[in-house]
Amino acid sequence: MNNIIRYALQGIAYTVFCLIIYFLSTAPAYNYLEADQAEIKLAFKHASQRLHDCTKLTRADLKKLPPNMRKPKSCPRERAIVQVIIYLDGKMISDEKFIPPGLHQDATVFAYSKLPLPAGDHLLSVNMRDSARKEGFDYSKKEQLSINPGQALIIGFDSVSKELIFTY
Amino acid sequence: MEKIRNASNYAVLAIEQWFNRVFGNNLNPFYHLGSLSFYFFWIILVSGIYVFVLFETNVAGAFNSVEYMTNEQWWLAGIMRSLHRYASDAVIITIFLHMWREFSRDRYRGVRWFSWFTGVPTLWMVVMLGISGYWLVWDMLAQYIAIATSELIDWIPMVPGAMVFNFLDGQVSDRFFTLMAFLHLLGLPVGLVFLLWTHVSRISQIDFYPPRALAIGSLLALVILSLLKPAVSHEAAQLTQSPTILHLDWFYLNIYPLVDLLGPGIAWAISTGVTVLLIILPWLPSRGEKPRAEINLEHCNGCGQCAKDCPYGAITMQKRTDGRKYEFEPRMEDSLCTACGICTGSCVSSSPFRMGKETLKSGIEMPWYGANDLRDKTRDGLAALSDKSKIIVFGCENSLGVERLKDSGTAAVVMPCVGMLPPTLLDYALKNGADGVFITGCREGDCFQRFGNRWTQARVSGEREPHMLKRTAKEKVVVFWGAKSEFNELRETVKDYRLGLKEGAET
Numbered sequence: 001m002n003n004i005i006r007y008a009l010q011g012i013a014y015t016v017f018c019l020i021i022y023f024l025s026t027a028p029a030y031n032y033l034e035a036d037q038a039e040i041k042l043a044f045k046h047a048s049q050r051l052h053d054c055t056k057l058t059r060a061d062l063k064k065l066p067p068n069m070r071k072p073k074s075c076p077r078e079r080a081i082v083q084v085i086i087y088l089d090g091k092m093i094s095d096e097k098f099i100p101p102g103l104h105q106d107a108t109v110f111a112y113s114k115l116p117l118p119a120g121d122h123l124l125s126v127n128m129r130d131s132a133r134k135e136g137f138d139y140s141k142k143e144q145l146s147i148n149p150g151q152a153l154i155i156g157f158d159s160v161s162k163e164l165i166f167t168y
Numbered sequence: 169m170e171k172i173r174n175a176s177n178y179a180v181l182a183i184e185q186w187f188n189r190v191f192g193n194n195l196n197p198f199y200h201l202g203s204l205s206f207y208f209f210w211i212i213l214v215s216g217i218y219v220f221v222l223f224e225t226n227v228a229g230a231f232n233s234v235e236y237m238t239n240e241q242w243w244l245a246g247i248m249r250s251l252h253r254y255a256s257d258a259v260i261i262t263i264f265l266h267m268w269r270e271f272s273r274d275r276y277r278g279v280r281w282f283s284w285f286t287g288v289p290t291l292w293m294v295v296m297l298g299i300s301g302y303w304l305v306w307d308m309l310a311q312y313i314a315i316a317t318s319e320l321i322d323w324i325p326m327v328p329g330a331m332v333f334n335f336l337d338g339q340v341s342d343r344f345f346t347l348m349a350f351l352h353l354l355g356l357p358v359g360l361v362f363l364l365w366t367h368v369s370r371i372s373q374i375d376f377y378p379p380r381a382l383a384i385g386s387l388l389a390l391v392i393l394s395l396l397k398p399a400v401s402h403e404a405a406q407l408t409q410s411p412t413i414l415h416l417d418w419f420y421l422n423i424y425p426l427v428d429l430l431g432p433g434i435a436w437a438i439s440t441g442v443t444v445l446l447i448i449l450p451w452l453p454s455r456g457e458k459p460r461a462e463i464n465l466e467h468c469n470g471c472g473q474c475a476k477d478c479p480y481g482a483i484t485m486q487k488r489t490d491g492r493k494y495e496f497e498p499r500m501e502d503s504l505c506t507a508c509g510i511c512t513g514s515c516v517s518s519s520p521f522r523m524g525k526e527t528l529k530s531g532i533e534m535p536w537y538g539a540n541d542l543r544d545k546t547r548d549g550l551a552a553l554s555d556k557s558k559i560i561v562f563g564c565e566n567s568l569g570v571e572r573l574k575d576s577g578t579a580a581v582v583m584p585c586v587g588m589l590p591p592t593l594l595d596y597a598l599k600n601g602a603d604g605v606f607i608t609g610c611r612e613g614d615c616f617q618r619f620g621n622r623w624t625q626a627r628v629s630g631e632r633e634p635h636m637l638k639r640t641a642k643e644k645v646v647v648f649w650g651a652k653s654e655f656n657e658l659r660e661t662v663k664d665y666r667l668g669l670k671e672g673a674e675t
């Protein structure tokens with residue numbers, strides 16, 4: 001093969017190599033959110049309520065226990081599942097349950113989930129249950145919001161003031 | 169698996185053949201994928217050091233310092249940043265081609281399992297290094313990666329699931345950012361160096377640098393790319409915002425859309441599954457290895473040529489233990505030996521002119537295929553030929569399949585690697601009636617056993633020990649390097665040679 005042709009083909013080989021890098025280093029573009037979308041992030045740490053109340057042990061119950069484990073009250077450690085239901089403009093868009101981690105299901109829940117929402121004005125309503133109750137909710141918050149495209153709305157929970165918080 | 173490997177090998181050979189025509193065998197990038205990867209790491213290191221000089225390793229300053237490099241000092245820092253990124257992308261291409269090639273050539277099983285096995289965590293380390301680099305720019309892409317990585321890590325059971333809470337509102341702590349900078353600048357590179365050292369620890373005479381022309385060509389190509397399309401950042405990170413359109417580097421960040429689409433659990437399952445599959449590949453199925461080479465001290469003069477020639481560092485020299493006058497003797501490390509026989513070819517004791525009619529013993533040879541077997545096959549092969557012009561072809565079992573050439577005028581001797589051929593066997597063949605001797609093996613610049621064809625070529629041309637006899641007519645020795653797909657060319661060359669012999673006899 002003629003040297004000029006060889007060098008030209010080598011140039012093409014280097015060009016193809018660079019084109020692969022050129023293309024795959026930034027393309028195809030990935031649409032994480034559509035241009036007219038925003039994002040809700042449900043994110044909080046919370047230790048839910050205990051499932052069972054402490055009970056006072058009888059003398060007979062105490063006798064059954066080894067001497068070093070005899071305490072007047074028995075307090076089961078298991079905590080309630082945290083349930084969060086989100087309504088957008090009156091329509092339910094998410095219903096999630098977070099099981100407390102740990103062998104005894106007694107540790108703090110790290111609640112985290114994401115969902116897209118269209119940008120614009122919305123009525124956001126969040127209900128949360130963190131106890132053994134079957135009906136109703138322990139915490140609720142409703143707010144009229146104006147969300148811009150690409151905005152991240154964080155639904156949090158303040159464990160001190162015991163209230164749901166919207167940050168955006 | 170064998171069918172997949174063979175089909176894959178034909179594809180690789182076809183591509184390599186094209187590159188051989190264009191670049192020449194010595195500069196074929198496919199024959200230097202490992203050293204090219206090392207070379208790209210050097211470019212990454214040098215450009216990274218320069219970028220680090222101007223980089224601010226804190227949340228507030230990181231983005232602006234990168235912007236300064238890209239926009240203000242584009243003529244040097246900008247190019248360095250782009251080189252840093254594009255060389256990192258290039259290394260992924262060379263690593264994957266390297267893996268594809270080693271798989272196709274069946275050079276990942278048996279004794280060679282170790283290099284493949286250690287290559288898998290090395291790849292993980294490279295990917296983590298790349299991801300942590302993108303993190304440091306602290307733009308919207310970095311924010312996206314930080315959050316998605318946290319989601320992946322938080323998913324792991326037993327890990328306190330709170331990493332993602334660092335990136336929700338407010339500001340990321342400088343301490344966390346410093347940790348990432350430490351990982352990218354020191355922790356992961358040190359781990360990578362260790363893994364790379366482990367990866368190549370079971371082979372000898374490693375080419376750490378590609379040929380100069382290839383190095384210059386690759387660097388020039390990356391510099392031109394950096395000038396034409398400089399690496400740029402996304403918008404500055406803003407935790408109250410979510411990214412919309414992201415220009416991902418798919419070489420490194422391909423896992424993240426998968427996390428969004430299928431969730432971290434499935435993303436982990438896929439990446440772990442692929443990793444496990446790659447790790448166990450050498451045993452799917454494993455290759456039954458033949459017995460390793462053995463040392464026959466009574467026939468060894470301790471010259472050390474076998475240790476110099478062994479492509480896997482399986483032979484080392486030590487002080488003589490048998491009381492003979494020689495200073496050294498070879499020592500075999502069985503776990504490194506691939507039973508290629510190159511050591512037999514390098515041993516002067518493999519000369520077929522030794523020991524007359526007795527069983528020939530070499531100083532080092534495989535118990536199942538030694539110097540005596542080579543001599544017998546050569547002698548018997550030539551004796552069986554009935555044609556007037558007799559040709560004998562020596563070849564390896566990994567390339568051209570020379571047994572197909574056998575006919576009334578052509579004998580063929582196949583060995584594990586053509587590097588096993590003692591040069592004096594060529595003299596022996598010519599002395600025993602051969603009118604022409606063909607040496608064949610893998611393509612020039614490429615050898616299944618790394619150096620078999622290179623050493624053979626050097627021995628025959630007298631550049632490397634041991635040599636052919638001086639009085640032998642060297643013009644009767646023809647060397648032909650090629651792959652399976654070039655068998656017809658070999659057949660034509662043998663045919664032409666025979667024709668030449670006949671014409672010579674007539675005149």
